[in-house]
Amino acid sequence: MKSIEEKIWDLVSGLASPKEQEELVALIKTQSAYRKVYDEIKRLHSDLSSVALEEPSMAFERNVMREIETLPIPGRFPMVDQRIIRGIAGFFIVAILSLLVALFIQLDWTSSAVSFEMPELNWDTRLNKPLLYAFLFADAILGLLFLDKLIRNRLS
Amino acid sequence: MQTKAPESVLIAEALGGNHGAFAELIKLHQRYVFTLALKMVKNREDAEEVAQDCFVKAYRSLSSFQQQSKFSTWLYRIVFNTSMTFLRKNRLPTNSIDDEASQLQLESYSSNNTGERVEKQSKYQYLQHAIAQLLPDDAAIITLFYQGEQSLEEIGQSLQMNPDTVKVKLHRARQRLKVQLENLLNDEVKELI
Incomplete structure (x- = not known):
């Protein structure tokens, strides 16, 4: 059940339904108690609506823009220094070229019989038990690290 | 243009x-x-x-x-x-140093000026002072409704609340503001007596 004040606040704020508005207007016209509350609330409502906005300092916009200019454009990946990208690309190009040069130097160009058969790997000798355990252990450590990071991110 | x-x-x-x-x-x-x-x-x-x-x-x-x-x-x-x-x-208290400043302004307005301008300015000062006494979320709802010109639905989106809850909170905030204003005015009258 709404109090008189609540009904009148709704009326002056435009939150009352058309039916409520009609009823309240009639009550305000006929009953002095409603009239008194209405006058009081209407005055306060009008004062509240006319309160001016506060002004920040003159340097406000400049300060914000100075900070924003240092940030990457929203929604895009942060800028990476072009020298880093060129450095990584250069490393891979040099590594591939070195491998190719080493390969061509080691090739026996005089031999007439060229074999394209791949050497066979003997897994029994290469993948022994300690190596397998070490591999699984490293996997378990990586898995735990990933889980820890995931839980930390969720909690923060 | x-x-x-x-x-x-x-x-x-x-x-x-x-x-x-x-x-x-x-x-x-x-x-x-x-x-x-x-x-x-x-x-x-x-x-x-x-x-x-x-x-x-x-x-x-x-x-x-x-x-x-x-x-x-x-x-x-x-x-x-x-x-x-x-x-x-x-962990700031609800009343800050600014309250003291506005209290001083209130006193100077009520004692030094006359006429309609004074009435308007002191009314504004009283309102500002009363809003400053409110809890942060009450002050936010009143500011968003009256100065931000936001609807109940929009305030609900901003404060992550249901519009009906906003309506109830707005009413309570206005009631508290009215009490604050009455207290301020009573104090002024008492000081004059």
Whole structure:
């Protein structure tokens, strides 16, 4: 059940339904108690609506823009220094070229019989038990690290 | 004559890397953002810091703004959350040093000036002082409704509340404001007697 004040606040704020508005207007016209509350609330409502906005300092916009200019454009990946990208690309190009040069130097160009058969790997000798355990252990450590990071991110 | 670009255009341009477009958005909203922050943190220096932080946060997450609500509604949500975080971190009391300053202003207005201008100014001062006495979320609801010109639904989106809850909270906040104003006026009358 709404109090008189609540009904009148709704009326002056435009939150009352058309039916409520009609009823309240009639009550305000006929009953002095409603009239008194209405006058009081209407005055306060009008004062509240006319309160001016506060002004920040003159340097406000400049300060914000100075900070924003240092940030990457929203929604895009942060800028990476072009020298880093060129450095990584250069490393891979040099590594591939070195491998190719080493390969061509080691090739026996005089031999007439060229074999394209791949050497066979003997897994029994290469993948022994300690190596397998070490591999699984490293996997378990990586898995735990990933889980820890995931839980930390969720909690923060 | 140059016409102002609508907000959606400014947002799109800011996302495209145009800093000037974001500066326009700041110009449009800085007074609202600062007023809301001030009503919550109740100190001009802190409010300015919070308001700046809000614009930086808004810029950083601008690409996540879906334009399903008004930009101001989305921005006020950032202001409300940032102000609440600031208050929690600093554990500031509801009444700050600014209250003393406004009390002094109130006294000077009531004793030195006369006429309609004084009545208007002192009414404004009383209101500001009474709002400053309110709890941060009450002050936020009143500011958003009267100065931010936000509907109950929009306030609900900003404060992450149901519009019906906002309506109830708005009514309670106005009642508390009325009590604060009555107390202030009673104190003034007592001082005169």
